Amino acid sequence: MGRTGRIRRRALLTGAAAGLAAGCAAPAGRPGARPREEEPPELRVRRGASATGRELLARYDAVLAAHPSLAARVGPLRDAAAAHVSALSPAGPGTSPSPSAPPTAAKAPSPAPPVAAEPGAALAELAAHARRSADAQTRALVEAPGELARLLASVAAANAAQAYLLTSGSRA
Structure with missing residues:
Protein backbone atom coordinates (compact mmCIF):
# COMPACT_ATOMS: atom_id res chain seq x y z
CA MET A 1 0.00 0.00 0.00
CA PRO A 41 -27.18 14.57 43.75
CA GLU A 42 -26.22 15.22 47.37
CA LEU A 43 -27.03 18.92 47.07
CA ARG A 44 -30.35 18.18 45.34
CA VAL A 45 -31.31 15.67 48.07
CA ARG A 46 -30.24 18.06 50.83
CA ARG A 47 -32.34 20.88 49.33
CA GLY A 48 -35.44 18.69 49.17
CA ALA A 49 -34.96 17.20 52.63
CA SER A 50 -34.27 20.61 54.13
CA ALA A 51 -37.43 22.04 52.55
CA THR A 52 -39.47 19.14 53.93
CA GLY A 53 -37.96 19.75 57.36
CA ARG A 54 -38.70 23.48 57.20
CA GLU A 55 -42.33 22.73 56.37
CA LEU A 56 -42.61 20.47 59.41
CA LEU A 57 -40.87 23.08 61.55
CA ALA A 58 -43.35 25.72 60.35
CA ARG A 59 -46.20 23.38 61.36
CA TYR A 60 -44.71 22.98 64.84
CA ASP A 61 -44.36 26.75 65.16
CA ALA A 62 -47.96 27.32 64.03
CA VAL A 63 -49.32 24.76 66.51
CA LEU A 64 -47.29 26.29 69.35
CA ALA A 65 -48.49 29.78 68.42
CA ALA A 66 -52.14 28.66 68.29
CA HIS A 67 -51.98 26.40 71.36
CA PRO A 68 -49.39 27.60 73.89
CA SER A 69 -50.72 25.04 76.36
CA LEU A 70 -49.09 22.31 74.23
CA ALA A 71 -45.59 23.77 74.67
CA ALA A 72 -44.43 21.11 77.16
CA ARG A 73 -45.47 18.31 74.82
CA VAL A 74 -44.65 19.84 71.43
CA GLY A 75 -41.68 22.08 72.29
CA PRO A 76 -39.05 19.32 72.55
CA LEU A 77 -40.28 17.76 69.30
CA ARG A 78 -40.08 21.15 67.61
CA ASP A 79 -36.50 21.55 68.85
CA ALA A 80 -35.59 18.16 67.35
CA ALA A 81 -37.17 19.19 64.04
CA ALA A 82 -35.08 22.39 64.07
CA ALA A 83 -31.93 20.34 64.65
CA HIS A 84 -32.86 18.13 61.68
CA VAL A 85 -33.31 21.18 59.44
CA SER A 86 -29.89 22.42 60.50
CA ALA A 87 -28.24 19.05 59.86
CA LEU A 88 -29.87 18.71 56.43
CA SER A 89 -29.16 22.27 55.30
CA PRO A 90 -27.39 22.42 51.91
CA ALA A 91 -24.96 24.94 53.41
CA GLY A 92 -24.09 22.54 56.22
CA PRO A 93 -25.00 22.10 59.88
CA GLY A 94 -25.56 25.23 61.94
CA THR A 95 -27.03 27.36 59.14
CA SER A 96 -30.71 26.94 59.93
CA PRO A 97 -32.92 27.74 62.92
CA SER A 98 -31.34 26.59 66.15
CA PRO A 99 -33.08 24.01 68.33
CA SER A 100 -33.26 26.46 71.23
CA ALA A 101 -34.81 29.31 69.25
CA PRO A 102 -38.31 30.18 70.41
CA PRO A 103 -41.06 29.42 67.91
CA THR A 104 -41.56 33.09 67.06
CA ALA A 105 -37.87 33.53 66.19
CA ALA A 106 -37.87 30.89 63.43
CA LYS A 107 -38.69 32.24 59.99
CA ALA A 108 -41.28 30.24 58.11
CA PRO A 109 -40.78 30.02 54.33
CA SER A 110 -44.41 30.99 53.81
CA PRO A 111 -47.35 32.22 55.88
CA ALA A 112 -48.18 30.07 58.90
CA PRO A 113 -50.18 27.00 57.96
CA PRO A 114 -53.73 26.80 59.31
CA VAL A 115 -54.11 25.06 62.67
CA ALA A 116 -57.19 23.29 64.04
CA ALA A 117 -58.93 25.16 66.84
CA GLU A 118 -59.05 22.07 69.07
CA PRO A 119 -55.67 21.06 70.54
CA GLY A 120 -56.26 17.34 69.97
CA ALA A 121 -57.08 17.92 66.31
CA ALA A 122 -54.03 20.17 65.96
CA LEU A 123 -51.83 17.39 67.37
CA ALA A 124 -53.39 14.86 64.97
CA GLU A 125 -52.72 17.15 61.98
CA LEU A 126 -49.15 17.71 63.17
CA ALA A 127 -48.66 13.96 63.54
CA ALA A 128 -49.96 13.39 60.00
CA HIS A 129 -47.49 15.95 58.68
CA ALA A 130 -44.65 14.30 60.63
CA ARG A 131 -45.59 10.96 59.01
CA ARG A 132 -45.59 12.57 55.54
CA SER A 133 -42.18 14.08 56.31
CA ALA A 134 -40.88 10.67 57.37
CA ASP A 135 -42.18 9.19 54.12
CA ALA A 136 -40.54 11.94 52.05
CA GLN A 137 -37.19 11.48 53.80
CA THR A 138 -37.44 7.72 53.24
CA ARG A 139 -38.13 8.18 49.51
CA ALA A 140 -35.10 10.50 49.27
CA LEU A 141 -32.82 7.70 50.50
CA VAL A 142 -32.69 6.22 46.99
CA GLU A 143 -30.72 9.18 45.62
CA ALA A 144 -28.63 9.97 48.69
CA PRO A 145 -24.96 9.05 48.95
CA GLY A 146 -23.66 7.12 52.01
CA GLU A 147 -23.44 9.56 54.92
CA LEU A 148 -26.42 11.60 53.78
CA ALA A 149 -28.47 8.41 53.43
CA ARG A 150 -27.68 7.50 57.03
CA LEU A 151 -28.67 10.99 58.16
CA LEU A 152 -31.92 10.84 56.18
CA ALA A 153 -32.74 7.43 57.64
CA SER A 154 -32.24 8.82 61.14
CA VAL A 155 -34.37 11.87 60.43
CA ALA A 156 -37.11 9.70 58.90
CA ALA A 157 -37.10 7.48 61.98
CA ALA A 158 -37.23 10.52 64.26
CA ASN A 159 -40.16 11.97 62.30
CA ALA A 160 -42.02 8.65 62.57
CA ALA A 161 -41.33 8.61 66.32
CA GLN A 162 -42.61 12.18 66.59
CA ALA A 163 -45.82 11.18 64.82
CA TYR A 164 -46.25 8.37 67.32
CA LEU A 165 -45.56 10.63 70.31
CA LEU A 166 -47.97 13.27 69.04
CA THR A 167 -50.81 10.75 68.79
CA SER A 168 -50.06 8.73 71.91
CA GLY A 169 -51.55 9.58 75.28
CA SER A 170 -48.14 9.88 76.93
CA ARG A 171 -46.28 13.15 77.40
CA ALA A 172 -43.24 13.75 75.17
Whole structure:
Protein backbone atom coordinates (compact mmCIF):
# COMPACT_ATOMS: atom_id res chain seq x y z
CA MET A 1 0.00 0.00 0.00
CA GLY A 2 2.99 2.24 0.03
CA ARG A 3 2.35 5.92 0.18
CA THR A 4 -1.48 5.99 0.39
CA GLY A 5 -1.43 3.91 3.58
CA ARG A 6 0.92 6.39 5.22
CA ILE A 7 -1.17 9.39 4.20
CA ARG A 8 -4.29 7.86 5.62
CA ARG A 9 -2.54 7.05 8.87
CA ARG A 10 -1.14 10.57 9.09
CA ALA A 11 -4.55 12.09 8.30
CA LEU A 12 -6.14 9.89 10.93
CA LEU A 13 -3.61 10.91 13.58
CA THR A 14 -3.94 14.58 12.67
CA GLY A 15 -7.73 14.39 12.84
CA ALA A 16 -7.61 12.60 16.20
CA ALA A 17 -5.23 15.21 17.61
CA ALA A 18 -7.46 18.02 16.37
CA GLY A 19 -10.49 16.32 17.92
CA LEU A 20 -8.75 15.96 21.28
CA ALA A 21 -7.67 19.58 21.21
CA ALA A 22 -11.21 20.71 20.43
CA GLY A 23 -12.61 18.56 23.21
CA CYS A 24 -10.26 20.08 25.76
CA ALA A 25 -10.92 23.68 24.73
CA ALA A 26 -13.33 25.99 26.53
CA PRO A 27 -16.87 26.34 25.16
CA ALA A 28 -17.17 28.82 22.31
CA GLY A 29 -17.71 32.40 23.35
CA ARG A 30 -16.63 31.86 26.97
CA PRO A 31 -12.85 31.54 27.31
CA GLY A 32 -11.93 29.45 30.34
CA ALA A 33 -15.57 28.67 31.16
CA ARG A 34 -16.61 25.15 32.02
CA PRO A 35 -19.69 23.51 30.59
CA ARG A 36 -22.68 23.83 32.87
CA GLU A 37 -22.85 20.83 35.13
CA GLU A 38 -25.91 19.30 36.67
CA GLU A 39 -26.45 19.93 40.38
CA PRO A 40 -24.74 17.20 42.44
CA PRO A 41 -27.18 14.57 43.75
CA GLU A 42 -26.22 15.22 47.37
CA LEU A 43 -27.03 18.92 47.07
CA ARG A 44 -30.35 18.18 45.34
CA VAL A 45 -31.31 15.67 48.07
CA ARG A 46 -30.24 18.06 50.83
CA ARG A 47 -32.34 20.88 49.33
CA GLY A 48 -35.44 18.69 49.17
CA ALA A 49 -34.96 17.20 52.63
CA SER A 50 -34.27 20.61 54.13
CA ALA A 51 -37.43 22.04 52.55
CA THR A 52 -39.47 19.14 53.93
CA GLY A 53 -37.96 19.75 57.36
CA ARG A 54 -38.70 23.48 57.20
CA GLU A 55 -42.33 22.73 56.37
CA LEU A 56 -42.61 20.47 59.41
CA LEU A 57 -40.87 23.08 61.55
CA ALA A 58 -43.35 25.72 60.35
CA ARG A 59 -46.20 23.38 61.36
CA TYR A 60 -44.71 22.98 64.84
CA ASP A 61 -44.36 26.75 65.16
CA ALA A 62 -47.96 27.32 64.03
CA VAL A 63 -49.32 24.76 66.51
CA LEU A 64 -47.29 26.29 69.35
CA ALA A 65 -48.49 29.78 68.42
CA ALA A 66 -52.14 28.66 68.29
CA HIS A 67 -51.98 26.40 71.36
CA PRO A 68 -49.39 27.60 73.89
CA SER A 69 -50.72 25.04 76.36
CA LEU A 70 -49.09 22.31 74.23
CA ALA A 71 -45.59 23.77 74.67
CA ALA A 72 -44.43 21.11 77.16
CA ARG A 73 -45.47 18.31 74.82
CA VAL A 74 -44.65 19.84 71.43
CA GLY A 75 -41.68 22.08 72.29
CA PRO A 76 -39.05 19.32 72.55
CA LEU A 77 -40.28 17.76 69.30
CA ARG A 78 -40.08 21.15 67.61
CA ASP A 79 -36.50 21.55 68.85
CA ALA A 80 -35.59 18.16 67.35
CA ALA A 81 -37.17 19.19 64.04
CA ALA A 82 -35.08 22.39 64.07
CA ALA A 83 -31.93 20.34 64.65
CA HIS A 84 -32.86 18.13 61.68
CA VAL A 85 -33.31 21.18 59.44
CA SER A 86 -29.89 22.42 60.50
CA ALA A 87 -28.24 19.05 59.86
CA LEU A 88 -29.87 18.71 56.43
CA SER A 89 -29.16 22.27 55.30
CA PRO A 90 -27.39 22.42 51.91
CA ALA A 91 -24.96 24.94 53.41
CA GLY A 92 -24.09 22.54 56.22
CA PRO A 93 -25.00 22.10 59.88
CA GLY A 94 -25.56 25.23 61.94
CA THR A 95 -27.03 27.36 59.14
CA SER A 96 -30.71 26.94 59.93
CA PRO A 97 -32.92 27.74 62.92
CA SER A 98 -31.34 26.59 66.15
CA PRO A 99 -33.08 24.01 68.33
CA SER A 100 -33.26 26.46 71.23
CA ALA A 101 -34.81 29.31 69.25
CA PRO A 102 -38.31 30.18 70.41
CA PRO A 103 -41.06 29.42 67.91
CA THR A 104 -41.56 33.09 67.06
CA ALA A 105 -37.87 33.53 66.19
CA ALA A 106 -37.87 30.89 63.43
CA LYS A 107 -38.69 32.24 59.99
CA ALA A 108 -41.28 30.24 58.11
CA PRO A 109 -40.78 30.02 54.33
CA SER A 110 -44.41 30.99 53.81
CA PRO A 111 -47.35 32.22 55.88
CA ALA A 112 -48.18 30.07 58.90
CA PRO A 113 -50.18 27.00 57.96
CA PRO A 114 -53.73 26.80 59.31
CA VAL A 115 -54.11 25.06 62.67
CA ALA A 116 -57.19 23.29 64.04
CA ALA A 117 -58.93 25.16 66.84
CA GLU A 118 -59.05 22.07 69.07
CA PRO A 119 -55.67 21.06 70.54
CA GLY A 120 -56.26 17.34 69.97
CA ALA A 121 -57.08 17.92 66.31
CA ALA A 122 -54.03 20.17 65.96
CA LEU A 123 -51.83 17.39 67.37
CA ALA A 124 -53.39 14.86 64.97
CA GLU A 125 -52.72 17.15 61.98
CA LEU A 126 -49.15 17.71 63.17
CA ALA A 127 -48.66 13.96 63.54
CA ALA A 128 -49.96 13.39 60.00
CA HIS A 129 -47.49 15.95 58.68
CA ALA A 130 -44.65 14.30 60.63
CA ARG A 131 -45.59 10.96 59.01
CA ARG A 132 -45.59 12.57 55.54
CA SER A 133 -42.18 14.08 56.31
CA ALA A 134 -40.88 10.67 57.37
CA ASP A 135 -42.18 9.19 54.12
CA ALA A 136 -40.54 11.94 52.05
CA GLN A 137 -37.19 11.48 53.80
CA THR A 138 -37.44 7.72 53.24
CA ARG A 139 -38.13 8.18 49.51
CA ALA A 140 -35.10 10.50 49.27
CA LEU A 141 -32.82 7.70 50.50
CA VAL A 142 -32.69 6.22 46.99
CA GLU A 143 -30.72 9.18 45.62
CA ALA A 144 -28.63 9.97 48.69
CA PRO A 145 -24.96 9.05 48.95
CA GLY A 146 -23.66 7.12 52.01
CA GLU A 147 -23.44 9.56 54.92
CA LEU A 148 -26.42 11.60 53.78
CA ALA A 149 -28.47 8.41 53.43
CA ARG A 150 -27.68 7.50 57.03
CA LEU A 151 -28.67 10.99 58.16
CA LEU A 152 -31.92 10.84 56.18
CA ALA A 153 -32.74 7.43 57.64
CA SER A 154 -32.24 8.82 61.14
CA VAL A 155 -34.37 11.87 60.43
CA ALA A 156 -37.11 9.70 58.90
CA ALA A 157 -37.10 7.48 61.98
CA ALA A 158 -37.23 10.52 64.26
CA ASN A 159 -40.16 11.97 62.30
CA ALA A 160 -42.02 8.65 62.57
CA ALA A 161 -41.33 8.61 66.32
CA GLN A 162 -42.61 12.18 66.59
CA ALA A 163 -45.82 11.18 64.82
CA TYR A 164 -46.25 8.37 67.32
CA LEU A 165 -45.56 10.63 70.31
CA LEU A 166 -47.97 13.27 69.04
CA THR A 167 -50.81 10.75 68.79
CA SER A 168 -50.06 8.73 71.91
CA GLY A 169 -51.55 9.58 75.28
CA SER A 170 -48.14 9.88 76.93
CA ARG A 171 -46.28 13.15 77.40
CA ALA A 172 -43.24 13.75 75.17
